[in-house]
Amino acid sequence: MKKKTRFLALLCAFVMAASVTACSSGGETSEASGAPDASSAADDTASTPDEGGSETAPVSGTITFLSWNNETVMDPVLQGFRDANPDVTIDLIYAPPIQDYVEKFQILYSTGEMTDVFLTVAENKAAVLDNEIALDISYLDIFDHLSQKNIDTYSRDGKVYAFAPDGWYCGVLYNKNILADNGIEVPTNYEEFNQSMVTLKENGVQPWVFCSTNLYDPIQGYVATETISADPQYDEKVNNGELTYADGWTKPMELWKQNYLDAGMINEDALGLTGDQANEIFAFEEAAYMVGASWAPAALEELNPDLEYGMLPWFGTEDGTAWMTGAAGVGWSVNKDAKNLDGAKVLLEYLTTDEALTVFQQETSGILAVEGIDFPLNPVLEEGYQYFLDGKYYLPATAWKYSDALGNNMTINTQEIVAGNMTIEEFVQDMDDTRTELDAEQ
Secondary structure (H helix, E strand, O other), rough: OHHHHHHHHHHHOOOOOOEEEEOOOOOOOOOOOOOOOHHHHHHOOOOOOOOOOOOOHHHHOEEEEEOOOOOHHHHHHHHHHHOOOOOOOEEEEOOOOOOHHHHHHHHHHHHHOOOOOEEEEOOOOHHHHHOOOOOOHHHHHHHHHHHHHHHHOOOEOOOOOEOOOOEEEEEEEEEEEHHHHHOOOOOOHHHHHHHHHHHHHHOOOEEEEOOOOOHHHHHHHEEEEHHHHHOOOHHHHHHHOOOOOOHHHHHHHHHHHHHHHHOOOOOOHHOOOHHHHHHHHHOOOOOEEEEEEEEOOHHHHHHHOOOOOEEEEEEOOOOOOOEEEEEEEOOOEEEOOEEEEEEHHHHHHHHOHHHHHHHHHHHHOOOEEEEOOOOOHHHHHHHHHHHHHHHEOOOOHOOOOOOOHHHHHHHHHHHHHHHHOOHHHHHHHHHHHHHHOOOOOO
């Protein structure tokens, strides 16, 4: 195992910006590559749950569990496990996201007191994988029913190290009545979408409402449709120095400038708007489009219960290419050196059951990435759900090597471009300069 000083450096380098999309905080995952390897369980020194999910003998003792979901959320989720294992005590250690959790994780690992079960998240994933903290759980049956993107997010070299049951996604919310009143069919591709914005503007209708902290969302969409769609390993290649941000971000930036800035869809008015104000403008039908994540309907429908709206993906220039913004949720991991390894593995197996996942979804209102489990889903979100299950979603910050620095720069620099103080070429150059400078400090 690598030295713990390496772990501390990784944590410092991997803290990401809290503000992601839709003028508020977003998801909490990272990108990785790989797929489940059912044979890898043979290397485990402790007994594994029976293949196929058959019942396992009750376990006993104390299982320690570091979570950023508190007892109010987790106690109902864990009750079924407690009922089946009456001799087990679960010691739930709560640390709220994001920074408090990362700091608590760091302290526990550094002092040799890491819990039996813990969360792997964007901000500690590199440390968990590089230091081989988590157990390979590729043998779990749940991976036959989980979105491949959720599997890949916490995989390395064909082995899975965390189970992430849910996630979130974000796209373009559109007002059905405004489009219809202007003779616009719901767009189905890049050309139709851009033309709809032009038609609305020509008719004196405000096409878009952005707030100051989500001006970059169309850029993220274009990075997905133009760059990641063509090369899923692009971010990995940038992180290892094989490619640059200029290679993959120049075209998306040019499309953003052409379709949003030059066309007048984004202007300096957005710099003075908060997320709440943007929600009000869209909810009260003063704009046709806005960025909206899977948590947006709750706020919008509270403002206007009669709002008729839907959700579109980000359309790519190549016909048939469309992606959502989004990320897999945080993953449950088992400590490879857990003091109660058998108990931890049986607990994780329970967390993959329909019973546990149904309760978890009820408690968190998350978007499950597990096929075959029915759960309430706002009709608006149904339009984007298949993209989510198919793994057609992307969030640059979850793949960046220096998420904190690049995320902050992206927010500030897009504002500078809108204000006329920076060019798109300078934006992209700043991304590469930041990465180069941070690489040199390692």
